[in-house]
Amino acid sequence: MNNRIMICTGGRLGEWVRPYIRPGDRLVGADRGALFLVQHGYTPDLALGDFDSVTPEELELIRSVSRETITYDPIDKDYTDTELAFRYALEQSPAEIRMLGALGSRFDHSLANVHLLKLAIDQGIPASITDEHNTISLAVEGTTELHQSEYSHISLLPLSEEVTGITLRGFVYPLHEATLRIGQSLGISNILAEPAGTLTVRTGTLLVIQSKD
Incomplete structure (x- = not known):
């Protein structure tokens, strides 16, 4: 049984993502990453975030397709959307976590996402970040x-x-x-x-x- 969680978040995304998503993966979309999944024919098991990077119409699309949607106040939260998704994934005790779209033009977000890998390895859960040029563990x-x-x-x-x-x-x-x-x-x-x-x-x-x- 596949017990892997794929987190799709709002950094660089594209068609390169498709080969990495396998049947049976549990799909978590963080903010605009959820929109990417929905627009490319995937059904997120969970979409979460403050959704400040999507339009109201796009959020309604995400809600209509995703199996579950959790929204957060953009001010009253302590974690980035990606960290919220990652901490959710850790709570499920999966065999593996992989983040897609966790690298992008915002270096602060990219570096923070790399640091999230430490949370997983401390729990003995393999985790990685993958984009079209790198895989980081x-x-x-x-x-x-x-x-x-x-x-x-x-x-x-x-x-x-x-x-x-x-x-x-x-x-x-x-x-x-x-x-x-x-x-x-x-x-x-x-x-x-x-x-x-x-x-x-x-x-x-x-x-x-x-x-x-």
């Missing part, structure tokens, strides 16, 4: 397996102040028990030398950014 203590894909470059950046014991196997540029600190670019633009490679972390939280031009 986190690695913490332990070993993660990475596979060759359309995202040819793999960059590692510390999310915590320091990440220690970083070991890469199966990469063009291997590392052994390396330490990365905020302000270093040592981990940028690595490439897998084999179909699969491993990333091991001893302490800290590491951003894993798989990219293509």
Whole structure:
């Protein structure tokens, strides 16, 4: 049984989204992300947000198609629409959470959405952000397996102040028990030398950014 939640939010969206949505996914639309789902033939299981980026007519369309709609006052709320959707997803204890449209022209929102991944990894729930050029996830203590894909470059950046014991196997540029600190670019633009490679972390939280031009 598929127990994955896909959150579609209001950043960059397009036809590239379609291959990532699979039958059985639970679809959550945050604000304009809900409108995107509805306009592209999907039925959101939940649409939520203050909906300040859609017209009243578009909100009525979202309400009519979505299985459930929750609206929030744009002033009297502590979280962004994306964080509201993400926290809802965490409460469902899914096998995985993936965010689409979580990157866009507003860098503050994009960075805040990346930080949301920490909430999931703290609960042991795999989570990622995907757009047409990147897929972003986190690695913490332990070993993660990475596979060759359309995202040819793999960059590692510390999310915590320091990440220690970083070991890469199966990469063009291997590392052994390396330490990365905020302000270093040592981990940028690595490439897998084999179909699969491993990333091991001893302490800290590491951003894993798989990219293509």
